[in-house]
Amino acid sequence: MTSSWRATVLTLFPEMFPGPLGVSLAGKALASGVWTLEARDIRDSATDRHRSVDDTPAGGGPGMVLRADVLAAAIDAAHVSPDRPRLLMSPRGRPLTQARVRELATGPGPLIVCGRFEGVDQRVIEARQLEELSIGDYVLSGGEIAAIALIDACVRLLPGVMGKAESASEESFSESLLEYPQYTRPQAFEGQPIPEILISGDHAKVASWRRAESEALTRARRPDLWVTYESAPKGTTKE
Structure with a gap:
């Protein structure tokens, strides 16, 4: 079966995927080729021998921030087509709604950036036109769990995944x-x-x-x- 919906995930922890997406409805659909998943390691785009991806926040403060140059290189290396949405899972993003899920499910599938640390350099968000989305008013350790939730919500709406078409309605x-x-x-x-x-x-x-x-x-x-x-x-x- 030829897949038409694809999820590309940029993460510091590619081993977290497919995770829950590899079982139940999403897992069966993944195994049968209804959709595909690519988890790419952001560290592969680092340029130093330590594979550094973060640095201290400009202006001071706690924690670390994902570097713009490294993340931009990771996005570019994914070679996603212009018609695929570029998303950043972020607690400051617009709330993810069922309407937005339906839009994403009817398209070619998104590229999803999973943030970590204190966040992502604002310049790469703007330069690579990342749409920030949030799954709730709370803070997670990173965007991976949020990305899994988003993908699962989309995949279950793909044709043939759910048992009855009227279930979703x-x-x-x-x-x-x-x-x-x-x-x-x-x-x-x-x-x-x-x-x-x-x-x-x-x-x-x-x-x-x-x-x-x-x-x-x-x-x-x-x-x-x-x-x-x-x-x-x-x-x-x-x-």
Whole structure:
């Protein structure tokens, strides 16, 4: 099978890949050629015998910063085509949304830079036009875990990866709503039964119940998403 979606990762720890991406849905799709993964070591672009990639921050302060020249050389050496997004996983980036994931999944696949230390020299971010993305308002030791999360979110949307095409359309964030509660056997668990409506066989009532539950959960837990959902024009897909 010819792969059309590719993830190229620039990291100081290429041994972290594929990691979780090598098992379950993503792993099966990787093995069957639905997508490909290339993890490239940033240190391969260092020029000194110590393979140095970082230096002290200009202006002083704690920690180290990834050098612009080394990282730029690593990006250039990857030889990614201009139509592939260039991403930098960063806690100061724009929040990664399901809408952005869908955009990335329908393209040729991104080049992803995994930051480390105190960050990346701003000049290489600008010179190589890196789009900064964040997976949440917290700080990780590096961008590798964030890159794995982003790739997994994209791969599961690729054609043929998920068992049912409609699965993705009913998940959390598909319409700026959180997903409704799910139930399965046994019919009674520790005295709690499955809601009667879900075993009624009335598909219209089930759909109405699920929509109401999704709206209630979103309103209670994610008021930011609720505002987006409420403000979307009728008859359009809400993101």
